[in-house]
């Protein structure tokens with residue numbers, strides 16, 4: 001069947017099977033490979049995108065269900081001039097990523113969190129990111145980056 | 161003022177920009193025109209005789225290109241093992257065959273039986289369901305101690321035993337160790353399990369095989385930490401493809417932690433099938449598949465005895481360990497419980513006599529190999545747990561007992577009784593630093609606050625040492641390594657002054673693209689932005705041994721320094737010629753070449769241009785061009801060390817443990833990028849906390865993997881860990897590599913598990929609940945059960 005959706009502001013369509021997941025449509029049909037697949041039990045959050053403004057694990061949604069939806073992926077997160085957005089910049093500034101595999105999901109989840117809760121506490125950040133697994137960073141610098149992106153002073157948090 | 165460039169600067173990572181914008185290029189992002197997909201039909205029984213694999217109906221399914229079974233690989237080499245261990249009696253280890261696809265028998269859940277190549281993955285999967293199998297199930301070998309009893313079922317019938325080797329180290333010391341333990345004033349004994357773990361890099365393994373009929377060239381894209389090693393092992397031992405006909409590319413790799421070192425059957429399959437099918441063949445592991453096909457880590461069962469004299473000096477250590485090899489020998493598996501574990505049993509202490517016995521055992525489980533730390537976490541955990549237990553038994557302060565037995569700063573180089581010689585260190589310094597950053601002075605106050613909430617608070621402190629910078633080739637050759645462990649680097653200076661470094665080290669999160677240029681910038685005085693790192697492609701980088709054992713900067717960085725030194729020597733000759741001076745008088749400063757004591761100078765770019773446009777050039781003396789290669793083979797391991805502290809809160813009603821504070825004081829020698837180093841420690845701590853509190857791969861008695869997904873294998877999440885206090889300001893530079901660096905990648909995972917477990921036991925015992933030991937993962941149910949038992 002044919003599906004059409006607005007992805008990062010542009011209308012995109014393609015043929016899918018009934019069983020095609022949104023993440024596969026994004027990666028394989030639209031070649032938006034920034035969205036990653038880290039598990040098959042909807043536990044890891046590497047695949048988080050925004051669907052109509054909500055953070056969604058794109059491995060849990062069928063492409064057909066997203067027909068007509070407004071999708072945002074990590075490829076659409078930078079500023080209009082191509083520079084890093086506040087959240088992306090905070091992740092770089094605070095070394096909130098190592099291998100980068102969980103990063104797209106982390107960025108998308110962070111954007112959703114900060115929309116909902118513009119000044120989250122450490123505990124709120126940790127709680128919100130429970131569905132995003134990172135094996136590299138030990139979360140320290142991710143939590144720090146999220147708090148910094150929300151405009152909070154993180155200079156008193158330990159370490160470089 | 162912190163530095164803003166060169167060695168010691170916390171420069172932001174350049175690679176982040178592509179990862180943060182979705183522009184990374186991971187293996188699964190690579191698709192080649194006309195590619196087909198492979199789905200592996202894997203065994204769902206742990207042990208069985210393959211009576212029939214009938215693919216006739218499946219072959220006729222839509223989209224199927226070809227179905228391969230073990231028979232197709234009968235003439236192909238098996239997956240090789242890269243390390244041969246010699247046992248106590250001088251006999252080589254047992255080394256059973258490891259076929260690409262199962263031949264005659266399946267030996268673990270996940271063992272690949274058949275491979276279906278089809279136009280789409282869905283078609284391949286559908287066809288695999290139509291393959292008819294007749295597997296006669298055999299009794300599964302799961303428990304290591306039972307596996308080596310006579311009468312046990314055999315994982316490999318042809319070798320007649322499940323014992324891979326029985327290793328003694330140092331065998332000549334055994335009698336003296338036995339004697340010392342017999343005569344000791346006190347002996348502390350501890351039996352413990354180092355739990356089996358799954359490395360779980362967030363990117364599952366992927367490979368894409370490609371073949372050119374035009375040139376007979378093979379290309380393999382793979383999620384590897386060491387593409388050159390894969391080229392060597394797969395080309396030479398499995399498929400018989402010479403290096404010049406085989407290109408292995410490991411592009412952006414989403415974490416490795418050891419499990420992406422090894423050469424896997426899927427890599428050989430995709431390379432082989434691409435030629436056989438004359439189409440690119442791609443495999444992407446699902447996470448469930450990763451759990452049953454990635455090599456696991458740890459899985460040791462150990463008894464350790466620590467002997468002390470009447471003044472509490474350590475006099476001897478004796479251990480007996482059963483180490484799980486799984487069903488086949490993975491690439492470096494035999495070295496992990498032996499040379500990467502036994503040689504570290506001196507820890508940070510002056511124990512004069514040590515004997516380590518390791519029985520490596522085959523079982524019907526996934527192969528076990530190196531996982532972040534590899535052998536060293538197992539050694540550290542034993543030592544630091546038994547020392548803590550000894551302190552409790554003797555009623556002495558655990559920190560004081562450690563300090564009393566430390567190797568002292570004036571004792572370096574320190575020859576341990578377990579072969580290795582530490583070049584440098586200062587364990588009191590890192591302990592002092594730890595006490596400061598962990599605010600141990602404030603512990604009692606925090607303990608009271610916890611008590612007011614009805615919670616027990618515990619403090620666990622421990623030390624660690626590791627051997628990194630793996631490794632001197634001549635030494636590891638004697639120990640059974642079937643490879644050299646040097647590293648190579650080529651530094652290519654372009655005419656306009658930009659530099660490309662081709663390094664055999666591989667970055668899969670460690671930030672080499674940022675940190676390596678800092679070193680060259682420091683040496684040449686030119687900006688980091690002029691320097692680019694190329695890695696992960698055997699067609700671009702001439703040779704390499706890859707990244708593991710915290711070796712990239714210590715070995716790969718040293719090769720880069722050596723090559724850059726050659727560049728400097730030649731560049732000085734060119735500069736001297738241009739300024740009509742003698743090259744001995746040339747000094748390099750801020751990216752310019754100066755004639756010492758004069759105001760004459762030429763810019764870096766003038767020299768590089770002259771090298772490629774040699775109109776005015778000492779052609780009779782040197783060749784045009786500016787490109788140098790160096791191989792660096794270390795003369796010793798490096799020995800990072802440090803002290804860690806963990807504070808936990810424990811709810812005696814539920815057994816739940818939470819990590820309240822965690823501090824790490826490490827001595828990594830010189831540090832190139834402190835921000836990256838701190839990040840490495842953070843990640844290692846989280847993995848160590850994961851091992852200590854929640855992770856564990858569990859097989860039932862039938863060899864079924866009970867923890868085969870993130871639903872039942874607990875990965876540490878953001879809520880499970882606190883902010884960490886880390887410090888690496890205690891520096892005793894490595895004495896034998898040009899940068900004085902030691903390596904930082906594994907420390908966190910090595911130092912943290914005993915800190916957590918020591919803290920849990922401190923919480924219990926100081927709370928009046930007498931418990932000697934709880935095995936990892938120290939889950940609420942285990943803690944609760946231990947409390948009930950102690951109360952009974």
Ligand code: FES
Nearest residue numbers: 038042044045059
């Ligand atoms: S891939 Fe979607 S949650 Fe893991």
Ligand code: FES
Nearest residue numbers: 098102134135136
């Ligand atoms: S940065 Fe590697 S998994 Fe998060």
